[in-house]
Amino acid sequence: MRLIDLFTAPDRHLILFGGKGGVGKTSIAASASVFTAKRGKRTLIISSDPAHSLQDIFEQPHIGSGKVERVKGIDNLYALEIDPKEVLHDYQHYLDEYPEYKLLLGDNFESFPGSNEGFGLLNIIRMYRYENYDRVIVDTAPTGHTLRLLSFPDFMKTSMMRLIRLRHALGSFAGKIANFFRRKKKDGEMPEKDPVELLEKIRQWAIEAREWLIKPETCFIIVMIPELLSIFETQRLIKELQHYNIQIGGLIVNKLFPSKTDCEFCRAKRLVQDQNLQIIHQKFAQFHPCEIPFLTTEVHGLDILDKLSQFWLHV
Ligand SMILES: Nc1ncnc2c1ncn2[C@@H]1O[C@H](COP(=O)(O)OP(=O)(O)OP(=O)(O)O)[C@@H](O)[C@H]1O
Ligand SMILES: [Mg+2]
Ligand SMILES: [Zn+2]
Numbered sequence: 664m665r666l667i668d669l670f671t672a673p674d675r676h677l678i679l680f681g682g683k684g685g686v687g688k689t690s691i692a693a694s695a696s697v698f699t700a701k702r703g704k705r706t707l708i709i710s711s712d713p714a715h716s717l718q719d720i721f722e723q724p725h726i727g728s729g730k731v732e733r734v735k736g737i738d739n740l741y742a743l744e745i746d747p748k749e750v751l752h753d754y755q756h757y758l759d760e761y762p763e764y765k766l767l768l769g770d771n772f773e774s775f776p777g778s779n780e781g782f783g784l785l786n787i788i789r790m791y792r793y794e795n796y797d798r799v800i801v802d803t804a805p806t807g808h809t810l811r812l813l814s815f816p817d818f819m820k821t822s823m824m825r826l827i828r829l830r831h832a833l834g835s836f837a838g839k840i841a842n843f844f845r846r847k848k849k850d851g852e853m854p855e856k857d858p859v860e861l862l863e864k865i866r867q868w869a870i871e872a873r874e875w876l877i878k879p880e881t882c883f884i885i886v887m888i889p890e891l892l893s894i895f896e897t898q899r900l901i902k903e904l905q906h907y908n909i910q911i912g913g914l915i916v917n918k919l920f921p922s923k924t925d926c927e928f929c930r931a932k933r934l935v936q937d938q939n940l941q942i943i944h945q946k947f948a949q950f951h952p953c954e955i956p957f958l959t960t961e962v963h964g965l966d967i968l969d970k971l972s973q974f975w976l977h978v
Pocket of ligand 3: 927929
């Protein structure tokens with residue numbers, strides 16, 4: 664399937680962009696969102712980058728954290744930035760209320776690898792379910808590390824079993840210990856939620872997120888640059904995505920220096936890139952690598968995003 668088909672076909676809903684830092688994920692995801700919005704598809708672009716990257720790339724400061732905003736100057740385009748740390752903050756709050764859970768899992772969720780970005784991703788998928796968009800484009804960095812969130816339900820299950828066993832072992836004494844540790848609310852009431860119930864709820868979210876990610880209408884586009892380190896990272900990412908049965912929709916090689924030029928520096932750069940491109944086309948042939956040149960302009964604003972989309976969506 665060609666990349667353009669992913670964005671024009673009626674049955675593709677959730678498209679995630681991932682890859683190593685700085686390779687162009689946000690730029691390319693944003694260009695995709697401009698492309699689909701211009702073709703009349705109600706599009707939501709989400710970024711879990713705490714650096715407010717969407718605000719900058721669309722040059723629209725009203726795009727803020729935690730709320731869907733309309734992108735001005737174009738129809739059908741909506742943007743949402745979420746700070747994964749903020750998402751985690753909610754969960755941390757629950758943790759503080761349930762000391763017995765804390766005893767088992769450590770002080771915070773961050774002790775679970777990949778949880779920080781992972782919770783961002785989980786929340787994205789939960790929110791997406793409630794909104795009605797033709798396309799949801801996600802700019803995030805689910806490297807192998809973040810994708811470990813997908814093993815979160817199993818991790819939760821083990822923790823819950825431990826919690827239940829601990830309660831059985833301690834009998835009614837457990838309740839007294841818990842109450843002793845448990846921070847009282849302002850009005851002196853105990854929190855009414857059962858920690859096991861809460862764990863089960865979070866586990867269900869994680870299971871749902873996993874189900875969304877492996878749906879046939881979901882796919883993942885890998886962005887890379889023609890450098891050895893990016894090749895290694897891409898190899899790991901592909902393995903991880905395949906392990907979780909997440910479809911890979913394509914591969915974009917960004918920031919190519921010109922091949923025909925009088926500039927000595929550019930020629931030398933391109934020579935190295937060409938060697939790596941050869942490896943890329945050999946190793947990743949099945950994902951039909953598509954190339955984007957290094958633009959002379961900085962990537963921000965609707966016009967340049969539109970122009971960028973033409974390089975890889977061939978219009
Ligand atoms: N094809 C391109 N030509 C010129 N500049 C580009 C191109 N693609 C991206 N850039 C520039 O490279 C920088 C990094 O791009 P971008 O922010 O999209 O990468 P990213 O993968 O989202 O980075 P991060 O991992 O930090 O979120 C930006 O300054 C952007 O303007
Ligand atoms: Mg980015
Ligand atoms: Zn040059």
